[in-house]
Amino acid sequence: MSGDRVLGAARNDTERCVEAALAAIEPWQGKRLEYAPVLGGLQNSNWRITVEGNDTRYFLKIPGAGSETFIDRGLANEAARRAGVKGIGPELVHFDADTGVEVIEFLEGYRACTNGDFKDASIPHQIIDIYRVLHDGELLSTTKTMFDMIDEHLGQARELGVRLPEDVELILGEYQVAKEALLASGLDLAACHNDPMPGNFLVGDGQPMKLVDYEFASNNERAYELALLTTEMFYTEELINELVEAFYGRADFGLLARVQVCSALADTKWGLWACVNQQLSTAWDFDYHKYGCWKLMRARLKMSDPRWPFWLKAL
Template sequence: MTDVDAATPSAVHTDLRRRLGDGRTISEQRAEDCLRRVTQWAGREVFYTPVSGGLQNSNWRVDVTGDPVAYFLKVPGEGTEDFIDRGNSHLAAVRAGELGISPRIVHFDAENGVEVIEFLEGYRACTNGDMKRWEVTESVLALQNAFHTIAPLPVTKTIFELIDEHLTQVKEIGVRLPSFAEPLLREYEAARAAYTASGLDIVPCHNDPMPGNFLVSPGKPMRMVDFEFASNNERAYDLAVTFTEYFYDEPAILRCIDAVYGTTSWDIVSRVQVASALADIKWGLWGCVNHQLNASWDYDFHKYGVWKLLRARTKVADPRWGQWLHAI
C-alpha cells in the first residue's frame, strides 16, 4: 500500500522538469542528492521531473543526455525504514526483474534505500476499474504465481508476524483502536491456531497488490513493481490480500481461487477466506498506526484503518467462519 512505482505519461509533471543543480524545493534538493550518488551519471547532463502517485515516497522521471532510455527514481520517505527492509525489497525486485516480470534495476543505494529502475515508456498504472476485467486480474495472478517461484527471500514474515509487528506498535506508541478490535483480535488468535495446526505454505510473496503496483500497456505484458513489503509468507495470503484490495464478491473470489490453486475445494476456499480477514486486520492496524506516526501526510490513515478492521469484523461474523477455521 505504498506507491505507484513506475510512471505513466499523464503522471509526469513536465512543466516542473529540472536540470541537476537547479533544485529549488526541499524535495527537489533531496532528489538531487540522490542523483549525485549514481556514479555512472557523474559529469553527465541529468534532468529530473516529478511523478505523481507516491504516498510515502517521492518519485521522479530521470533523463540522462545520451541515454536512449529514461529512468525512474524512488526516494524513500522519512521513517519508512522503520518497517521496510530495503535490502530485502531490492533483492526481491532484482529477482523479479530477472524473471522478466518487473522493470530492470539500474542502481540501488543500500545506505539510503534509493532505487533507480528502468522507466517503462507507454505503460500506465492499473486502477480498481481495470481489476473488474477478468483478463487483467488473471495477469495479476499469473505475475504473483511467477514471483512465488523465485528463490526464498532473506526475510520471512508471515501474515501473523506482520500483524504482530503492528500490535507491538499499537502498544508502544499508544494507538487507540476502535472498540470492536478486542473481539476481532480474539478471532485473529483462533486463525493463528488453525494455520499453525495445519502448517504454513511458505513462498516468496509480493504482499502489496494495490492496483498501481501493476503496469499495463497495449500489446505488452503486464509488469509488477514495488517490493517493499515482499517476504516469504503464506501463499494463500498473497491471493487473499489481492481480492480484498479489489473488492471482489464471492463468485469472483472463487474464480481467483480456482485460477491459482486449480480447485475450489472446501479446505482451500476456507484457507483463503480466513486469510482475507487477516489481510484486512493487517492493513487496518497499519492504517491506525500510521495515523499516529505520520500526521503530516495528506492522507486519512485513520479512516482507512478503521474501515479495513470493520470489513474484517464482517468476515469473522460470517456464519461459515467457524467452519472455515475447522477446515484449514
C-alpha cells in the same frame, strides 16, 4: 525535455532532495540529468530521470520519512532484483542500502492500473500469472508471515499509544484462533509481494503486465497473497472462486476457506498498519487512521460470517 528540471536548478527542499540522491549515483556523475515528478506514490517520492547519452529513461524512488519503520530495504531490493531477472518487473539499476533510494528502468508505454481497471476480470487473471512466476523457485532470504506483520503492528500500536477501535479485542481474539488453526495446518510459504495496490501493477498496450514496488515483499503464506488481492478489490465470491481455481488449479472447500480466512487477516494487518502509520507523521495527505479503522471493521465483519467457524475447521 520540456517541463523537466535540470540538475542544479532545484527550487525547493523536495527538489534539492532529488538532486542529492542523483548526485550520489556514481555512473551518472558529470552527466546532464533531468528530472520530473511521477504521481501515484502514497509515501515515497517518485521521479522520472533522463540521463544525457542514454536512450533509456529511469524511475527514481526516494523513501518517505517514517517508512523505514515498516520496510526492510535490503529485502525489498532482493525481491525487486529477482522480479527484474524473471521479467515480471522492471530492471533494477541502482540501490543505496543506507538511504533506500532505488532506481529502476522507466517502463515506456506503461501506465499504473487504477481501481477502475480491476473491474475487468482479465486483470486479476493477469496478476495470477505474475504471482505464479513470482512464487516459483527459491524462497527469499527472509520469512515474514502475516502473523509476524500483525504482531509487529500490535507492538508498534502499543508503543506509540495508537487509538484503536473499541471492539479491537474481539478482532484480535478471532485472529489468535485463526493463527493457531493456520499454523496447525502448516504454512505454504512462497516468495510473496504482499501489496496489491492497483498502482503497483503496470499495463501497456500489447505489453505484458509488470509488478513494481517490492517494499513489503517476504516469504509468506501463498493463500494470503491471493486473499490480499480479492479483499483489496471487493471481488464477489463467484469471482473469488474462479480466481482460487486459476491460482491453485482447483477450488475445493479447504482452499476457498484458506483464502477467506486470510482475507480477514489481510484487513487486520493493513488496518493496524494504517492506524500506526497515521501516528508516525502528520505530513500524510490522507486519513490513514480512518482508513485503518474501516479495514478493521471489515475484518470483524468477515469474522462474524456464519461460515467463519467452518472455514477455520477446514484449514
